[in-house]
Amino acid sequence: MTAPAPVPVAVLVGPPGAGKTSVGRALAAHLGVGYRDTDDDIEQTAGKPISEIFIDEGEPHFRDLERAAVAAALAGHDGVLSLGGGAVMDPASRALLTGLPVVFLDVSLHDAVHRVGLDASRPLLAVNPRQRWRELMEQRRPLYTEVARAVVSTTDRTPDEVAVAVLDALELKDA
Ligand SMILES: Nc1ncnc2c1ncn2[C@@H]1O[C@H](COP(=O)(O)OP(=O)(O)O)[C@@H](O)[C@H]1O
Numbered sequence: 731m732t733a734p735a736p737v738p739v740a741v742l743v744g745p746p747g748a749g750k751t752s753v754g755r756a757l758a759a760h761l762g763v764g765y766r767d768t769d770d771d772i773e774q775t776a777g778k779p780i781s782e783i784f785i786d787e788g789e790p791h792f793r794d795l796e797r798a799a800v801a802a803a804l805a806g807h808d809g810v811l812s813l814g815g816g817a818v819m820d821p822a823s824r825a826l827l828t829g830l831p832v833v834f835l836d837v838s839l840h841d842a843v844h845r846v847g848l849d850a851s852r853p854l855l856a857v858n859p860r861q862r863w864r865e866l867m868e869q870r871r872p873l874y875t876e877v878a879r880a881v882v883s884t885t886d887r888t889p890d891e892v893a894v895a896v897l898d899a900l901e902l903k904d905a
């Protein structure tokens with residue numbers, strides 16, 4: 731008999747600057763489980779930072795790597811998983827999220843841009859970050875909402891406070 735495939739205990743989605751990576755680490759520590767981030771997996775596969783993938787091969791290539799990274803992580807991780815902010819744009823990735831404990835980390839424009847505006851490591855926000863972030867969110871908010879079992883705001887909260895709110899939202903408090 732083959733062992734059942736691992737299922738992540740929580741999957742975090744949301745826009746850049748929502749705090750997916752910071753909250754994901756805090757949540758994994760609270761739960762005593764492993765942490766995985768598809769952006770880290772992509773950088774490992776490519777052997778270079780995301781900013782360089784965008785410069786050298788362009789966004790479509792990054793999205794191909796991201797689709798593969800999401801599929802691999804969802805099939806092979808039983809801890810906390812954070813996705814890159816644009817991962818939900820891919821229909822195949824959205825389909826893979828069906829039925830999983832997905833949390834949409836929401837955040838105000840003000841807080842997000844304060845956290846990551848003009849950040850060279852996020853090429854999509856490298857120019858005119860306020861406008862770019864607003865446009866990204868207009869396009870993606872329905873997708874984050876579609877895949878999520880719960881929505882948790884990270885505005886005016888520390889990553890630890892958000893992690894506790896995620897535990898609550900997913901009813902993992904006694905886990
Ligand atoms: N709740 C928070 N309050 C203040 N700063 C935060 C919070 N969450 C994340 N940050 C900071 O914002 C930046 C982006 O956070 P990160 O976790 O990488 O977000 P994401 O993965 O959603 O893009 C980092 O510098 C991080 O330290």
Ligand SMILES: O=C(O)C1=C[C@@H](OP(=O)(O)O)[C@@H](O)[C@H](O)C1
Pocket residue numbers: 744745746747750751769780813814815816817851852853854
């Ligand atoms: O929103 C996006 O399209 C992106 C978000 C980034 O991850 P974070 O959401 O963790 O910042 C990273 O995957 C890449 O720069 C593209």
Ligand SMILES: [Mg+2]
Pocket residue numbers: 750751769812813814
């Ligand atoms: Mg991140």
